[in-house]
Amino acid sequence: MSHIAPIDPPARLLMGPGPISAYPSVLRAMSSPLVGQYDPFMTAAMSETQDLYRRVWSTRNEQTFLVDGTSRAGIEAAITSLVRPGERVLVPVFGRFGHLLAEIAERAMAEVHRIEVEWGQVVPASKIEEAIVRVKPTLLALVQGDTSTTMNQPLDDIGEICRRHGVLFYSDATASLGGNAFEADAWGLDAATAGLQKCLGGPSGSSPITLSERATEVIRSRGRVEAGIREAGDTSAADFVRSNYFDLGMIMDYWGPRRLNHHTEATSMLYAARECASVLLTEGREKVIARHATAGAAMLAGVRGLGLTVFGDVAHKMNNVVAVEIPDGVAGDPARQAMLDDFGIEIGTSFGPLHGRVWRIGTMGYNARRDAVLTTLAALEQVLRRFGASVPTGGGVDAAIDTFREAAA
Structure with missing residues (x-):
């Protein structure tokens, strides 16, 4: 058998829009020994990581945890779990990743409405509110920082607009969290997702997520409907969540006190995510x-x-x-x-x-x-x-x- 050399990546200084060079302590954390998914050390690390990310997101949301997968996994989990087929989703687009949110919502069988501005600009809050009044969406899906244009969409006025009109407010903060202000509670976010591979200084492969009580109840109520669908044996019904892996109701049960098995947690990525949060919070x-x-x-x-x-x-x-x-x-x-x-x-x-x-x-x-x-x-x-x-x-x-x-x- 021929010799297979160990992997030996070249030295790189990653100064693009992401991924970036990880903090050395994150790389060290990823090399820590594995334990079983229900080992007391593992479950304690999961609970600790949840608490750390509440501080990262600036939230008191109980439902703050990780979705195993890249930042896109978090986006897909949020949208497919919050939106029922046929419901309206409004997506303001000011770069490539607004189009991504719209595509994922379309795949979730939502009725998607876009409003667009020229690349290199952000969307005025007044334009978003006008579209909300006209479209009457269930969900507003809005990128905070879009690396395709480098723009940072202001979010501080959007939550109040959404509350006034009874709209759920979700933001993709993949490119912005940790390096730009983000106040999940103060800004009225119902759901937000991110990734490690930008300002948080880790590898791609884990997606922090936080969900408000309102978003949690939407997901739980859908779960109750689905339980009835399963009991009736009609899994073709429109309310049925198509994805098992990205079903946030099931993932919440896995991260919750009952620890109901859903998947095997990506242990090394959990270590990485925990260390990313630790670095940020230790420095301040x-x-x-x-x-x-x-x-x-x-x-x-x-x-x-x-x-x-x-x-x-x-x-x-x-x-x-x-x-x-x-x-x-x-x-x-x-x-x-x-x-x-x-x-x-x-x-x-x-x-x-x-x-x-x-x-x-x-x-x-x-x-x-x-x-x-x-x-x-x-x-x-x-x-x-x-x-x-x-x-x-x-x-x-x-x-x-x-x-x-x-x-x-």
Whole structure:
């Protein structure tokens, strides 16, 4: 039998829109020994992780836990569990991931209504309320931070609008949680989901979720209806949840005090999620958000210091990612590949109307720090010059250093 070499990934500085370089302590946590899913250590770790994520989400919601799978698993679990076939879902779209929420709602057999704004903008609260009045949805599904455009949708007024009109409010905070303000209770969220691979500084594969009492009752009431459907033997009825794996009613029972078996918890991902929350809360939630804001402001100043044009409404940009226009005459994909090949630094391209037009550069999680920002800007300057762009010598690094100094003053 031929020798199979152990896996040996190359050294990378992941400065794209995600995934990112994980905190070293998260990687160490993932290498911890496995235990059985009902071992007292395991169940205690699950309960502790729930409590930690209540603090991360800024909520008192009892139903705060993890969905095993990437952030998309959390999105699908939330939407398919909250929406019955034929119910109306309103999705404001300001980038690629709004379209994803709409697609998942359509697959859940909802009647989906979209409102759209130009990429690089956010959706005004007044426009959302007008659409709610017109559409009368059961659920509003809204991305907070959309990495395809780097925009951060304001949520603080939306919960009150939804309550006034009797609408459930769900937000996908995959790209924003941990690096931007998120106040689940204060903003009136009924459901929110995220992933570890952005500002939380972990690997993709676990999706934190929190559900309000109102959302929990919607899910429980649907479960009671389904129990009747099963008893009657008519599993073709419209109210029946199509997914077993993403049925939040069953997952809540698994994470709850009864520990009803639903799946085998992904132990190593539980360790990772717990450590991601621990890092954030040990440093201090507000301090971590401020660190992301400072690193993001330094990267923004740095790319401008190189003479690059920033895409979108910067006033509504996420702290943790910036999109820059690729300079005329520079081959975007080969230049991005040179960053990877020559410097071991990954930055991102984009999707749809922005593909080939912008690069997306992230400063999140473990990489929301001074040396990562400065190293990326120094490498970008060299690559831009090699690909024919005229850029100020040291302009990016100098501007970023000034920003870090101002923040520390």
